[in-house]
Amino acid sequence: MHLNPPAKHQHGVSLIEVLIAIVVIAFGLLGIAGLQTTALANNYLAYQSTQAVMLAESMVDRMRANTEGVENYLLSPGSTPSSPAKNCATAACTSSELAAWDIAQWVSMVGGGKFTNLPAGPQALMPDGKASIVCSDSPCTRESVRIITVYWDPDRTGASTYTCKADVTTDYRCYRLTYAP
Numbered sequence: 001m002h003l004n005p006p007a008k009h010q011h012g013v014s015l016i017e018v019l020i021a022i023v024v025i026a027f028g029l030l031g032i033a034g035l036q037t038t039a040l041a042n043n044y045l046a047y048q049s050t051q052a053v054m055l056a057e058s059m060v061d062r063m064r065a066n067t068e069g070v071e072n073y074l075l076s077p078g079s080t081p082s083s084p085a086k087n088c089a090t091a092a093c094t095s096s097e098l099a100a101w102d103i104a105q106w107v108s109m110v111g112g113g114k115f116t117n118l119p120a121g122p123q124a125l126m127p128d129g130k131a132s133i134v135c136s137d138s139p140c141t142r143e144s145v146r147i148i149t150v151y152w153d154p155d156r157t158g159a160s161t162y163t164c165k166a167d168v169t170t171d172y173r174c175y176r177l178t179y180a181p
Contacts, residue, residue, distance in 0.1 A: 069095030
């Protein structure tokens with residue numbers, strides 16, 4: 001005869017073990033949420049960069065189509081062109097009028113803005129978008145290489161300088177493309 005009853009073996013899990021498992025899973029889910037947020041931000045920046053590339057290439061195509069008026073494709077960084085004199089979609093235009101039309105239409109796609117003689121078209125594709133077309137040399141001649149730049153403020157933090165340094169919060173991001181007539 002046994003004086004001591006047999007030892008009881010524990011079956012299942014204790015409340016402490018369950019709580020520890022929940023904490024470990026919660027930390028894992030927080031890490032995944034952080035990665036997801038970073039991935040979304042990087043994906044949006046990649047989208048903006050793609051838009052900038054397409055816009056710059058669009059201007060190069062416009063310049064190639066109007067080689068007679070290539071000297072009229074100039075725009076200072078951050079400036080807004082004047083409205084074109086004619087609607088070149090419905091009226092015959094000279095090469096200089098077509099250049100003004102192209103620039104106004106392009107600027108409206110880059111950063112918005114209302115121009116007379118332009119039909120309602122796509123909204124601005126870049127956040128706080130700006131654009132420029134400058135010559136690589138001075139004086140600017142018909143044969144000068146043009147530098148087409150699309151600027152944008154990806155974080156909408158109020159960028160105000162045009163040196164294209166991504167690590168400076170007051171600086172626009174940019175994409176540059178050259179065109180040799």
